[in-house]
Amino acid sequence: MINNRKINLTKLVETISQTQTLFFSNTLLYEHCLRVSFIANLISKEMNLEKQDRINLNHACLMHDIGAYTQERSLLLEINKRKDINIRRHAYAGYELLRDIPFFETFAPIIKDHHNENTQNLLSKIIYFADEIEVLFRNNKFTTTKELSLKTYSLFKDKKSFKDVFDAFNKISKNDVFLILMNNIDELKKENSLLVGDRFEILNNEQLLSMVKAIAKNFIDAKSEFTKSHSIDVTYTAVSIAKTMGFTPADCQKLETAGFLHDIGKIFIPLDILEKPDKLTGSEWLTMKSHAYYTYSFLNSLGLDKEIVDIASFHHECLDGSGYPFGLEGNDLSKLQRIMAVADVYAALRQQRPYRTDRIKHEEAIEILEKMAKIGKIDMEIVKSIPYNLLMLWEY
Template sequence: MKIYHGNSLNLMRALSMALELLSVNLSFHHWRVAIIAMAIAEEMKLPYKMSATLLQASLLHDIGAAPNWNTRVKLRSGKNYEEKKIGQRYALHAYDGYACLKNSHYFGELAGIILHHHENWQDTIGKTDVPLQSRILRLADYVEVHIDPKKHILLQVRDITECIKKGNGILFSPEVVQCFLSVSRTENFWLNITDRAYADFFFKKNEAYGMANTYTENDVIDIAETFAAIIDQTSEFTYNHSCSVAKIAVFLAAKKGFSDNELKDMMVAGLLHDIGKLSIPNEVLEKPGKLSDAEFALIHQHTYYTYWILRQIDGFEQIAEWAAYHHECLDGSGYPFHLQAEALTLGSRIMAVADIFVALREDRPYRPGLPQGEILCIIKKMAENFKLDKNLVELLADNYKTATFLVSGSETGIDLRKENII
């Protein structure tokens, strides 16, 4: 990864896809909200910087619901979903999204927009803390969730438009409603929302907004840490899993002489290796008993989604492979690609060893964390059976005490931006 001033839109597009993972399909809710919101912004002639932050916030607006499968499902179907309010004001997932992003160096300016995106106009009249982008998101989100996927979009225009008119000055800002009614008069507006092929044109058309918030290599680490925290919240048993895997992978890679840039790639890959797990319901991830065939199928899809989400990002080709191949085995018996030894690079092999080591140490719903003797017995046997790289297993065994120290707490590991290892 050699990124110094990367265009953020490509990155946001890929990461927003992770928020769309609903079992065996993609909902495209965030993309469709972005299409609606940016059409309103164009009609309002919103300034460049405000449009850019609106686009990014649109693509991530439900990030606070990402760890909770049931909340995501309800929000997608949610015409009648009544969500808990924080401080009698903020929707729970909007507040959680704000909390998730507010301390992020890169995402910080989106936090306030996301915090207010479910507030009604009449409840905030006179309040100066609600960004205009939040007002636009409020209406755009409402329109998208009220589209019935089983009915032709043009047959729904009248009903949805009437709902917006009724909410004018109550749910929605009159200024935003006026612009929406103007831009939504054409069939083109509605067909664009539901035509998935239009998304490619939409992102290309708005590519210039990605340059308003370019990112550096250190920003990528900040972004990856944010998403790693979200991923690990999907189960109480994996609250620090991604961070721990990243630390062990970086440690082993450093021992094998990886370059400074490669170590950064390894950290990002470790932090994001389980991003595809957002496609798995929480009850499956935390099930204490034996998984059914259907549940195993869900588990086996997560690395597939990890690969295709990360593969879309410019400069992430190597990161995508290292992250997504962590359940591949040297003998070709792994998943989801069944790659054999010759197709698995050293980075991918390192990630596999790091993931299994950390997983064995962690408490899981079906067993407590294992002691050193059992862990070494298991991973050495896996190496003997040509599942894991034997040299890497030996390297880990020789440095077991240090490895244990690295994952004993989130403050004890290697932060590539602070330590002198790069």
């Protein structure tokens, strides 16, 4: 079986936060999260909070708006329009999205209360404050720290429970460096990475599978209506093939983990490309193909087992070297990697796509796969091992 794995949880959170730019087609929301995190990290440091609390706060800041609905996203960052929405709804939605993911549950409750000014949770209170300051900042062109301080005072002067947070903010924002960094996202990101540090966690087999299943459901497949069950379908197909071929439970578990993660690179792909009903242009197709590389890069950054990373990342490679992103050939591809490639094609054929309204039947999908195997694209032995009982999964 797979040994326990050390995961860089901070890197995972940062990447999911970063993909809000493409996930929501809105760069402003990601920049907002970065600035909120920067403000909150400075405040937590000034207040001498425990390191674990500061890390949880940083993670919560980076993902505090992850639950925002489409109609809310454009309004969250405008002072005069916030009153037109139920601003606490997305906070609870974010909590619901994250609370069942292993290790995310430590900061999910902070997100739940980040728009509740009466919260007793100090970390939620700091996000509330930082969020208000960031929106104030983006809606005003502050050129001096004094201007910012006066505006902040007018906003919080009647909110006595925020006195300690306000006092800490006044200390960390009293020089021009604060304004300079707030106006330069690239420099702010560098500084932010130095303020708190990364959080690493050791995940056992059950925790790892639980995490990747939740990530697949909530962040990968949820991105598009056309991929809402793709990761679980690919995983089910791959594991079923492996069992038919007599692979060990340990190998099946590797496939299961890799299956749930194989398309995580798609969170970097713009939605208008993922859902384009027409043929992609050359540049659009290159962008689409890049998801396999982003899966490889992202999973490597987390510190996952190399075998799992490669199984997940090589699902578009072909035996004849015509695949992507690395152009690997048959001798470079293990049986488990080949199984994942076949499972991905089978699932894609059986599912609805933007360019195809009807799902292809099992027999027709097998026929297509056999033709691919005959011209050297995929492994015929694996195609022949697709069990007929997969039909049970697809009859919906």
